[in-house]
Amino acid sequence: MDLKKSLLVLLAIALGALAFASTNGEQVYQKHCSSCHQPTGKGIAGAFPPLVEVVPEYLEKGDLGRKFLIHVVLYGIQGEITAGGGTYNSMMPPYGNQLSDEEVAAVLNYIAKAWGNDKLLPKDFKDFTPEEVKAERGKKLTPVQVYEEWKKLVK
Ligand code: HEC
Numbered sequence: 001m002d003l004k005k006s007l008l009v010l011l012a013i014a015l016g017a018l019a020f021a022s023t024n025g026e027q028v029y030q031k032h033c034s035s036c037h038q039p040t041g042k043g044i045a046g047a048f049p050p051l052v053e054v055v056p057e058y059l060e061k062g063d064l065g066r067k068f069l070i071h072v073v074l075y076g077i078q079g080e081i082t083a084g085g086g087t088y089n090s091m092m093p094p095y096g097n098q099l100s101d102e103e104v105a106a107v108l109n110y111i112a113k114a115w116g117n118d119k120l121l122p123k124d125f126k127d128f129t130p131e132e133v134k135a136e137r138g139k140k141l142t143p144v145q146v147y148e149e150w151k152k153l154v155k
Contacts, residue, residue, distance in 0.1 A: 025110030049083035056120035079147030
């Protein structure tokens with residue numbers, strides 16, 4: 001193999017490793033969330049609430065909204081909610097045991113910005129970080145306790 005070819009091979013390996021190391025929020029979403037909330041983020045009326053336009057609304061509420069979103073993914077949610085004009089009374093299972101802090105942060109950043117949500121975010125929005133997710137893990141909330149947070153948030 002000549003030098004140029006070897007360098008190209010090395011470059012390909014390095015890029016592959018980089019892609020593997022950086023957690024991709026879209027991939028986490030497709031694998032763990034899209035079956036219910038749909039690839040479009042629009043959900044299914046009456047069964048699964050939309051995330052389009054809804055996630056920025058929670059982020060408008062500042063720190064409480066941010067924590068609520070982390071808690072939904074870590075601990076699930078159960079109770080009657082309204083979202084995007086529809087009513088849902090169901091349960092989302094917890095994902096804290098299946099997803100790492102990096103994956104939770106990545107998927108939250110994805111749903112915060114996908115489908116045009118990026119245009120609706122508050123100006124001071126900062127990306128979710130794995131450290132921020134880690135800090136919420138010790139709380140061990142139930143899906144019903146996360147629902148109590150939702151009620152406080154929307155009133
Ligand atoms: C098995 C179906 C299912 C999966 C998979 C699922 N969810 Fe949910 N999700 C729901 C349901 C149902 C609710 C509403 C629960 C209720 O009625 O209290 C919900 C609520 C939410 C909410 C609050 C929503 C709102 O519209 O007000 C967010 C945010 C959310 N899910 C994000 C996610 C993310 C991110 C993932 C992937 C890590 C995910 N969900 C995976 C079913 C699911």
